[in-house]
Amino acid sequence: MTVTIYDVAREANVSMATVSRVVNGNPNVKPSTRKKVLDTIERLGYRPNAVARGLASKKTTTVGAIIPDISNIFFAELARGIEDIATMYKYNIILNNSDQNKERELQLINTMYEKQVDGILFMSDTISDEHLEQFKGESVPVVLATTYDENDKLPSVNIDYEKAGYEATKYLIDQGNERIAFVSENEEAIINQLKYKGYIRALKEAFLPINDDYIIHGQYTHDSGMKAAEQLLKLDDRPTAVFTASDELGMGVIHGAQDFGLKVPEDLEVFGFNNTRLSTMVRPTLTAIDQPTYDIGAVAMRLLTKLMNKEEVEESTVILPHRIVKRNSTK
Amino acid sequence: MTVTIYDVAREANVSMATVSRVVNGNPNVKPSTRKKVLDTIERLGYRPNAVARGLASKKTTTVGAIIPDISNIFFAELARGIEDIATMYKYNIILNNSDQNKERELQLINTMYEKQVDGILFMSDTISDEHLEQFKGESVPVVLATTYDENDKLPSVNIDYEKAGYEATKYLIDQGNERIAFVSENEEAIINQLKYKGYIRALKEAFLPINDDYIIHGQYTHDSGMKAAEQLLKLDDRPTAVFTASDELGMGVIHGAQDFGLKVPEDLEVFGFNNTRLSTMVRPTLTAIDQPTYDIGAVAMRLLTKLMNKEEVEESTVILPHRIVKRNSTK
DNA sequence: ATGAAAGCGCTAACAC
DNA sequence: GTGTTAGCGCTTTCAT
Numbered sequence: 306m307t308v309t310i311y312d313v314a315r316e317a318n319v320s321m322a323t324v325s326r327v328v329n330g331n332p333n334v335k336p337s338t339r340k341k342v343l344d345t346i347e348r349l350g351y352r353p354n355a356v357a358r359g360l361a362s363k364k365t366t367t368v369g370a371i372i373p374d375i376s377n378i379f380f381a382e383l384a385r386g387i388e389d390i391a392t393m394y395k396y397n398i399i400l401n402n403s404d405q406n407k408e409r410e411l412q413l414i415n416t417m418y419e420k421q422v423d424g425i426l427f428m429s430d431t432i433s434d435e436h437l438e439q440f441k442g443e444s445v446p447v448v449l450a451t452t453y454d455e456n457d458k459l460p461s462v463n464i465d466y467e468k469a470g471y472e473a474t475k476y477l478i479d480q481g482n483e484r485i486a487f488v489s490e491n492e493e494a495i496i497n498q499l500k501y502k503g504y505i506r507a508l509k510e511a512f513l514p515i516n517d518d519y520i521i522h523g524q525y526t527h528d529s530g531m532k533a534a535e536q537l538l539k540l541d542d543r544p545t546a547v548f549t550a551s552d553e554l555g556m557g558v559i560h561g562a563q564d565f566g567l568k569v570p571e572d573l574e575v576f577g578f579n580n581t582r583l584s585t586m587v588r589p590t591l592t593a594i595d596q597p598t599y600d601i602g603a604v605a606m607r608l609l610t611k612l613m614n615k616e617e618v619e620e621s622t623v624i625l626p627h628r629i630v631k632r633n634s635t636k
Numbered sequence: 637m638t639v640t641i642y643d644v645a646r647e648a649n650v651s652m653a654t655v656s657r658v659v660n661g662n663p664n665v666k667p668s669t670r671k672k673v674l675d676t677i678e679r680l681g682y683r684p685n686a687v688a689r690g691l692a693s694k695k696t697t698t699v700g701a702i703i704p705d706i707s708n709i710f711f712a713e714l715a716r717g718i719e720d721i722a723t724m725y726k727y728n729i730i731l732n733n734s735d736q737n738k739e740r741e742l743q744l745i746n747t748m749y750e751k752q753v754d755g756i757l758f759m760s761d762t763i764s765d766e767h768l769e770q771f772k773g774e775s776v777p778v779v780l781a782t783t784y785d786e787n788d789k790l791p792s793v794n795i796d797y798e799k800a801g802y803e804a805t806k807y808l809i810d811q812g813n814e815r816i817a818f819v820s821e822n823e824e825a826i827i828n829q830l831k832y833k834g835y836i837r838a839l840k841e842a843f844l845p846i847n848d849d850y851i852i853h854g855q856y857t858h859d860s861g862m863k864a865a866e867q868l869l870k871l872d873d874r875p876t877a878v879f880t881a882s883d884e885l886g887m888g889v890i891h892g893a894q895d896f897g898l899k900v901p902e903d904l905e906v907f908g909f910n911n912t913r914l915s916t917m918v919r920p921t922l923t924a925i926d927q928p929t930y931d932i933g934a935v936a937m938r939l940l941t942k943l944m945n946k947e948e949v950e951e952s953t954v955i956l957p958h959r960i961v962k963r964n965s966t967k
Numbered sequence: 968a969t970g971a972a973a974g975c976g977c978t979a980a981c982a983c
Numbered sequence: 984g985t986g987t988t989a990g991c992g993c994t995t996t997c998a999t
Contacts, residue, residue: 307992309991309992309993310992310993311992311993319969319970320969320970320971321970321971321992321993321994322969322970322971322972322994322995323968323969323970325993325994325995326968326969328993329994333968333969334968334969335968335969338968338969350773352746352749352750353750353992353993354691354750354752354991354992354993355750355751355752355993356687356690356691356696356751356752356991356992356993357691357975357991357992357993357994358992358993358994359687359975359993360685360687360688360691360974360975360976360977360991360992360993360994361974361975361992361993361994361995362975362993362994362995363975363994365687367730367751374716375706375712375715375716375719376709376712376713376715376716376930377712378707378709378712381706381707381708381709381712382707384706384707384731385705385706385707385733388706388731388732388733389733392732392733397730397732397747397751398730398731398732399698399728399729399730399731400715400719400729400730400731401719401723401728401729402716402719402720402723415683416728418683419683419684419685419686420686420687420698420728421685421686421687442681527913527916527917553917556917560917560919563919582858583917585858586858586884586887586891586914586917586918587917587918588891588894588919599707638976640975640976640977641976641977642976642977650985650986651985651986651987652976652977652978652986652987653978653979653985653986653987653988654984654985654986656977656978656979657984657985659977660978664984664985665984665985666984666985669984669985684976684977685975685976685977686977687975687976687977688975688976688977688978688991689976689977689978690977690991691975691976691977691978691990691991691992691993692976692977692978692979692990692991693977693978693979693991694978694991
C-alpha cells in the first residue's frame with residue numbers, strides 16, 4: 306500500500322540506511338547515488354512517515370501550545386506569532402484551549418507528554434506548584450508567554466505589567482484626573498495583580514486616595530466593560546477616568562459611558578490595554594498600552610526552539626518593551 | 637529512563653499484552669489483574685507513548701486543521717468550535733495558517749500526511765484541481781468548513797451564502813433603499829461570489845439597476861471597510877445602504893461614514909455578515925446575517941469524526957441555517 | 968560512501 | 984483470561 310523507505314531502497318538498489326541519509330540531507334552520500342535515490346523517491350511517490358521517525362529519533366518536531374481561549378482576539382494574535390515562528394523552524398503546533406481551568410491544564414500537559422511533543426508553550430493566569438511539579442518531571446522544555454511564574458523557575462516572555470499599569474495610571478493623573486477607576490479581569494491572575502499594583506503605586510505617589518468603589522473585577526469581555534461603566538457612573542462621586550485591563554474592556558467602558566449619555570473623553574477618559582486591532586475599531590479610538598502581542602508569541606516560540614535545540618540562552622526571562630499609544634479616548 | 641509498557645509488565649508479572657489491554661480498556665482482563673496492573677502503572681508513573689501507539693495502530697488521534705488566519709476573529713471562533721468537539725472525541729488538532737496561499741496550502745496538506753493525521757479540516761477561498769488531486773491520493777478523510785468545492789466532491793459544512801446575500805439585499809430593498817452597495821473581500825473567493833450572486837438576484841428581482849460603482853472588492857479588514865465607505869460616499873449619487881461581506885468590513889463602513897460626517901442608519905444603512913462578537917461592539921450595533929461560526933466548526937469536526945470512524949453519514953454536504961439579526965445600523 | 972542490524976514502544980493477531 | 988510474537992517505518996551505531 307503505502308510506500309516505505311524499504312521500497313525505495315529495493316527499487317534503487319541501495320540500503321535503507323542510504324535512503325534515510327538522502328532524506329535527511331546527510332552529506333555522506335555520493336552525488337550519483339543521491340540522485341538515483343531521489344529519482345526513485347519521486348517515481349514511487351515516497352513520503353516519509355513522521356510517526357515512525359518520531360519513534361526512532363525521539364523527536365516529533367511538534368510543540369504543544371496551551372492557550373486560555375483562541376477565540377479571544379488577544380490570544381489569537383499571540384497564537385499567530387507562535388505559529389509563524391514555528392513554521393519557520395519546521396515545527397508543528399498542537400493547539401489546545403484550557404479556559405484557564407487548572408484541572409484541564411494539568412490534563413492537557415499530560416496529553417502533550419503522551420504525544421511526545423518536543424516543547425510546550427504555556428499560557429495561563431496562574432502557575433501553581435502542581436504545574437511546576439508536572440513540568441519538572443519531564444525533560445521537555447517549557448516557555449511561558451504572558452504568564453508569570455512567581456518563583457521565576459520557568460523561562461517566560463512578558464512585558465513589565467506593573468510598570469505598564471503605573472504608567473497608564475500616571476498618564477491619567479497627569480491629565481488632571483483625581484478619580485480614576487480600575488476595571489480588570491480575574492482578580493486572582495498574577496498579571497492582573499501586577500497591573501493593579503502599578504495602578505496603586507501611581508495613585509499613592511500622587512497622594513490620591515484609593516477608593517474601593519473604583520476597583521472592579523469582572524471578565525475580559527466587552528459586556529463586562531459595559532456593566533462596569535454602568536456601575537461606576539452611578540456612583541455619586543463618579544470617576545473621571547478609567548484604566549481598563551484589556552481593549553475589549555476599554556471598548557465596553559466607552560460604549561457603556563456613551564449609552565449612559567456621557568461623552569468620551571470629555572466626560573470620561575478611557576485607557577485600554579494590549580493595543581489589539583480592536584483599539585482602532587471603536588469611536589473614539591482607544592488610547593492604550595501597546596503590548597507587542599504577536600511578538601510575544603514569536604519570541605516565546607523562538608526561545609523554545611533554542612531550548613529544544615539545547616542552545617545556550619543568555620536570558621530565559623525576557624521582558625519585552627511596551628509603550629503608550631495615545632488615541633482619542635483620552636483628552 | 638522512561639517507563640515503558642515492558643517495565644510495567646515485568647513489575648506486575650504479566651505480559652505486555654495484558655498491560656496493553658488494561659491501558660486500552662479491553663474488557664478481557666480479570667478484575668484482579670487489572671487492579672494489579674493499574675497499581676504498578678501508578679507506582680511506576682507509566683504514561684503511554686502516543687507515537688509508538690500511532691506507529692503500531694496506524695491511528696494518531698490527531699487531525700490537521702488548515703485555516704486562513706487564526707488572528708481573524710471569524711476563524712478564531714470557528715477554530716474554537718473545532719477544538720471543543722475534537723477534545724470531546726479525544727482528538728488533538730494540529731493548527732496551521734495558510735493565508736489562503738495555494739502553494740502553502742498544498743505544502744501544509746503534505747506535512748499533515750507526513751504526520752499521519754487521521755483527518756483534515758480544510759478552510760480556504762478556492763478548491764483547485766490540485767487540491768482535489770492531493771486529497772484524492774490518500775485515504776485520509778477531509779471536511780471543508782466555510783469553503784466551497786464547486787465539484788461537490790468533498791464533504792463540507794456551510795451556510796447558503798447566495799441565499800444569505802439575497803436576503804440581506806432584499807432586506808435593504810424592503811427598507812426602501814434603491815441605491816445599495818456591496819462591499820466584499822477577495823473577488824475570486826467562491827463564497828464571495830455567492831454572496832454577490834444573491835445581491836444581484838435581489839436587485840434584479842426588484843428591477844433595480846446594477847451600478848458597478850457600488851461594487852467594491854478589498855480585504856476583509858476594518859480599514860478596508862473605511863476606505864470603501866469613503867470611496868462610495870464621494871460618489872455623486874451615493875448609496876443609501878451598504879451590504880458588507882463581513883462584520884469587520886461593516887464596522888469599517890460605519891466608522892468611515894461617521895468620519896465622513898454621516899449618521900448611521902439615518903444617512904446610510906449598513907448590513908454586516910457573520911454576526912461575530914464584533915457586531916455588538918460597534919455603535920450603532922450592526923445588523924447582520926448570523927452565520928453560526930462556532931457551530932460550523934463544531935459540526936465539521938463532528939462530521940470528520942464520523943468519517944474517520946468509517947460510520948455511515950447520511951449527508952456529507954451540510955448546510956446550516958442562517959438568519960438575519962436586526963440591530964441598529966439599519967432603520 | 969554504504970550496508971547490516973538492532974532497536975524505538977506499542978498493537979494485534981494468534982495460540983493456549 | 985493471558986502470553987508470544989511479529990511487525991509498524993524509521994534512525995542510528997557499528998562495520999566495512
